[in-house]
Amino acid sequence: MALKDRYDAIRTQVADACAASGRDASAVRIIGVSKTVDVDAVAEAVAAGIHDFGENRPDELARKHDAFPSERWHFIGNIQSRHLKDVVGRACLIHSLYRPSHADKIDRLADAAGIVQDVLIEVNDGEENKQGLSASELPAMIEHCFGLAHVRVRGLMMMAPKDSPEEADASFARLACIREEMRQRFGAQGLTLDLDELSMGMSDDYLQAIPYGSTMVRIGRAIFSDTYGLCG
Numbered sequence: 001m002a003l004k005d006r007y008d009a010i011r012t013q014v015a016d017a018c019a020a021s022g023r024d025a026s027a028v029r030i031i032g033v034s035k036t037v038d039v040d041a042v043a044e045a046v047a048a049g050i051h052d053f054g055e056n057r058p059d060e061l062a063r064k065h066d067a068f069p070s071e072r073w074h075f076i077g078n079i080q081s082r083h084l085k086d087v088v089g090r091a092c093l094i095h096s097l098y099r100p101s102h103a104d105k106i107d108r109l110a111d112a113a114g115i116v117q118d119v120l121i122e123v124n125d126g127e128e129n130k131q132g133l134s135a136s137e138l139p140a141m142i143e144h145c146f147g148l149a150h151v152r153v154r155g156l157m158m159m160a161p162k163d164s165p166e167e168a169d170a171s172f173a174r175l176a177c178i179r180e181e182m183r184q185r186f187g188a189q190g191l192t193l194d195l196d197e198l199s200m201g202m203s204d205d206y207l208q209a210i211p212y213g214s215t216m217v218r219i220g221r222a223i224f225s226d227t228y229g230l231c232g
């Protein structure tokens with residue numbers, strides 16, 4: 001199958017999954033994770049109708065953004081302070097923020113660039129060796145970001161466990177629940193939290209994430225590899 005056929009099939013699946021859970025198809029953004037492919041494949045993806053791309057390395061994000069500046073580039077990788085300058089301003093959204101010191105640095109860089117940087121906070125669903133915050137660590141981080149004029153928290157991101165569909169389900173449900181807890185907690189203080197975005201679901205589980213309210217699925221192999229099967 002060509003890239004366009006795979007993408008069209010995924011779009012149809014996503015639209016069907018949205019319909020099945022009473023959601024509008026436009027509520028879920030498909031992000032093509034292009035970290036393993038080069039600009040020729042990005043060009044093919046753009047031609048196929050993909051306009052959101054995800055990268056996990058700052059230098060690659062910068063290179064591909066500069067080759068395709070009018071597409072939307074999402075940073076989904078591990079943040080290293082000294083490389084943030086390549087990311088802030090180029091990334092429409094940084095999905096993987098979880099350290100206050102990184103938020104401070106993003107704030108300074110965004111201030112200097114005269115922009116407000118949209119971010120998601122990464123939640124770690126109790127798995128070892130994974131980045132992100134636990135639910136109990138989240139309020140302090142959200143409060144920290146409230147104090148930064150050039151950082152806007154738009155929602156939460158998570159990587160689900162890969163081992164079993166049941167665990168992934170439980171994890172997606174948990175992230176939706178954590179979002180609700182945060183809204184209530186801050187709502188009780190009179191603060192309205194814009195946590196509208198939930199970035200969850202990858203090649204193996206994007207369809208599973210939709211009933212739980214995913215608004216962004218990050219799909220790499222199912223779009224860019226012609227040997228990888230589709231979800232479901």
Ligand SMILES: *Cc1c(COP(=O)(O)O)cnc(C)c1O
Binds near residue numbers: 033035076203
């Ligand atoms: C690589 C990556 C993806 C895409 O993974 P696939 O399984 O290829 O769809 C999604 N999110 C993050 C954070 C990644 O690093």
